[in-house]
Amino acid sequence: MEWDAIVVGSGITGGWAAKELCEKGLKTLVIERGRHIDHGGPDYTDMEAPWEVEFRNLVPEDWPAKGWQYMKDKGDWIYKMQHLQFFADTKTYPFSYPADRPFMWTRGYQLGGRSLTWYRQSYRWGEADFTANLRDGHGVDWPLRYADLAPWYDHVERFAGISGSLEGLDEVPDGVFQPPFEMNCAERHVSQTLKRARPDMHMIMGRTANLTAPTAEQEALGRTRCQARSHCSRGCSFGAYFSSLSATLPAAQNTGNLTILTDQICHSLEHDPATGRVTGVRVIDANSMGTSIHRARLVFLCASAIGSAHILLNSRSDAHPRGLANGSDALGRYLMDHVGGAWAAGRVPGMLDRYEFGRRPNNIYIPNVRATGKKPGDNFIRGFGFQGGASRGRAMDGAGRQVGFGAKVKEAATSYGPWTIRIDMFGEMLPHPDNRLTLHPTQTDRWGIPLAHLDCTLRDNEKAMIARGRDEAAEILRAGGCEDVTAGARFDHPVGFKTHEMGTARMGRDPATSVLNAWNQAHEVANLFVTDGACMTSNGTQNPSLTYMALTARAANHAVDLLREGSI
Amino acid sequence: MNRRQALLAAITLLGGTVLDGALPVWAYEGTRVAIGQPGRFFNAREMALLTDVAEIMIPATDTPGAAAANVPGVIDGLMLDWAVPATQAQFRQALADIEAKAAPHGFMARPPAERAALLTGIDIAAFQGQGPAEQAYRRLKQLIWYAYFTSEGADPDYVAVPGQYRGDLTRVEMKQLVAGAR
Secondary structure, eight states: OEEEEEEEOOSHHHHHHHHHHHHTTOOEEEEOSSBOOOTTSTTOOTTOOTTTSGGGGOOOTTSGGGTTHHHHHHOTTTOOGGGGGGSOOTTTSOOBOOTTSOBOOOOOOBTTGGGGTOOOBOOOOOHHHHHHHHHHOSSOOOSSOHHHHHHHHHHHHHHHOEEOOOOOOTTSOOOSEEOOOOOOHHHHHHHHHHHHHOTTOOOEEOOBSBOSSOOHHHHHTTOOOOOSOOOGGGOOTTOOBOOIIIIIHHHHHHTTOEEEEOSEEEEEEEEETTTTEEEEEEEEETTTOOEEEEEEEEEEEOSOHHHHHHHHHTOOOSSSTTSTTOTTSOTTOSOBOOBOOEEEEEEEOSOTTOEEESOOSOOEEEOOTTTTOOOTTOOSOSOEEEEEEEEEOOOGGGGGGSSOOSHHHHHHHTSOOOEEEEEEEEEOOOOOTTSEEEEEEEEEOTTSOEEEEEEOOOOHHHHHHHHHHHHHHHHHHHHTTOEEEEEEEOSOOOBTTTSOOBOTTOBOSOTTTOSBOTTSBBSSOTTEEEOSGGGOSSOOSSOSHHHHHHHHHHHHHHHHHHHHHTOO | OOHHHHHHHHHHHTTOOOOTTOSOGGGGTTTSOOOOOOOSSSOHHHHHHHHHHHHHHSOOSSSOOTTTTTHHHHHHHHHHHTOOHHHHHHHHHHHHHHHHTTTTTOGGGSOHHHHHHHHHHHHHHHTTOOSHHHHHHHHHHHHHHHHHHTSTTSOTTOOSOOOSOEEEEOHHHHHHHHHHHO
C-alpha cells in the first residue's frame, strides 16, 4: 500500500509530525528503529524507590567496556541504572570519530526516542537568534524570522504544556505558559540581588515541559500534574512531562490514522530521478535483518540531526551522488552542539531556617548574557547563558568519603547544610563546514549500514567563550550576593556533550548553500521534509527542542497544504 | 560486667597494662562477633565481620542501623551483580585486613568497645595513606554508606511522591509536608 506520509523517527519531532499529519487526515506510518515501549509500562522505572532500583542505581563495573564508557564520561548525574534502558550503547550501535577528536553521541533507540530522557527546558528563540548569522556572516541567513514561528510556538506550547514565568525578555520571548515552578528562597535572593547590581542580567525560573496546571486536552490524554519527584528520565507514569509517549503519539493514535512500526531501521530513502520525488523508505528489521520498502507520497525525516543526515548521505544515487538533496554539499556539515564546560558555584549566605520540600524537575535560567551585543573585552562572537539552581546540600552517603563514623556522623549526614548555588554555561557554537558528519568509507554496523563518522571540534571562538563564561559565571554569583565563589572551565568536553546536535541539513534561502528551505522542505526533493535538529541554521543559546517542535508543526501543516494543492 | 571486663579491671587494679593478645582466648567468650549465615558472595565469617563493621560505622539511632537496613546483604549482592573480579578481591582483602589488625585472635574476637576503637584507628590511617590497603578500606566504607543511604528508612525526609515543590518553608512546615506525603 502507499501511505499518505511516512515519518522516520518517533522522538520529539517524529511525534509532532505524526500528530499534525494524522490530525489533518493523512494516513501516516511512523517508523522507529528501536523497540516498542508502552507509556507507563515495565520500561518505566519511576515508581521504584531508591532501594528498589536495580543494583542500587550503580552501573556494573564492567559495563563501560560494553559500550557505556561515554555515559560514564558524561558524568555521575546521568550514569545510573534507573534510565539506562532508554539510552543506546556504542557496542551495539557503533559510530566513529578521529582518535584525537572524540564525539559524544547520546542516543535513545526506543519508541519515543530521546523525548523520554530530554531535560525538558523549553525556550523560544528571540528575533536576534534568527538574525545572528546574517549579522556576523558566520553560516547562512535563516530563511525565516521569529514572527514566522511565533504562532507555532503558541501551538506547541499549548499542547505540550510548558510551565514558566512571563518576563518580557526579547531574548526568550514569553509564551503560552502554565504557572511557573517556585524559586527557592536562595534563588530568589540571588535573582533579586543580581537585578539591582546588574540590571543587564536576568535570573528567571526555568521554563520546563512539566505540567503544573493541566488543560482539559492534556487530561483527556491521561496526563496529570507534575508530582515533583524529579524522576522524569525514568519515564513518568503520571504523564506529567511532555514526551512522544505521553502526548503526541496518543493524540495521533486517537485520529485512527496512525500506524507505528518499531524495530525498523531506516537504511535510506528511495528516490525517483524522473519525478525528483522520494517514493519510499527502505528499512531493515533490527531483529530478523529482513529488508522491506514502505511507500508514501510524503516523507518526514525526524531521526535526529545526525540520524536524518546519515540517512540522506546513505541515500546516494546516480542523480544524487553525494547523498540525497545534497547538491549544495551542505549535508552533514555545520554540525553544532551547545558549548559547555564553564561553571561557578558559591554559598548563598543566611536563610538557614528555610527549607525545601519536593524535588523540583527544573532549574533557574540566566538567558543569553550577550543578548544586547558584545561587551568590552570580548574576544569572541555570539553569546551564552547559564542554567543552575540552589539547594541546601546534605552529606548523605558522602559522609562515607570522609574520615570518621558513628552516630554523630550519621546524624550530621542527614542534616541540611548552607544554601549553595551552581550555574553552568550554555554557549552558542558557530556553524563550521569542517565540523562534519560523513559515512565511514569501510566500516558498517551489524545491519550493513556505513557507520556515522563524526569529525567535530571546538574552535577558537568556542574556547574563548568558555574562558569568558567561567569568569562571568563567577561575576554573576558575586553580583548576586554569593560568597566563597569558585569557578572552573573544561575545554576538553567532546562536541555532543550537551546532546544538542544541530545543523547537518541546514535551512537557507539559497539551494546552493543549504539543504532545506524556509518550510523544512528539501530544496531538491519537494516531498521530503527534515524537521529535527538537522535543519538548524545556527544554534542559539536556548535548549532547542521547543523550536524543533514549532518548526515540525509548521512544516507538517505546510506539507499538508501543498499535498492538498497537488503541488507535491 | 562480663568475664573479660572483670579480668581487665583486675589487671588494671594490680597496676598492669593490657597488650594485644595478652589475654587467653577464653577471656573473650560472649563478646566476640557471632558467626551467622554465609552470603551469596562472602563466606560466613566475612558476612559477620562486614555486618559488625557496618553497624559500628552506622549504628541504630532514631533511624535504622546498617544491619537493620540490610547493608551487608546489599553489598554482598553487589559483589556478584556489580563488582568486577578486582573489586571483589579488593573488598575481600579489606575485610581480611581489618580482621588481621587485631592479631593474634582477630578483630572479631574483641569486645565491642575495642572493635570500635580499632576501627577508628583503621579509619584515621586509611584517610592518611594512599596504599592499596587504605584505598580498599575507603572503597568498602564508601559502599557501606552508599548502600545505607539508598535504603528504606535511612533518610527521614524521603518522600516518594511529594506532589508539589516548595522552596521557602520553615522547618516545621517542611516536616509537616514530609509527614503528610508519606
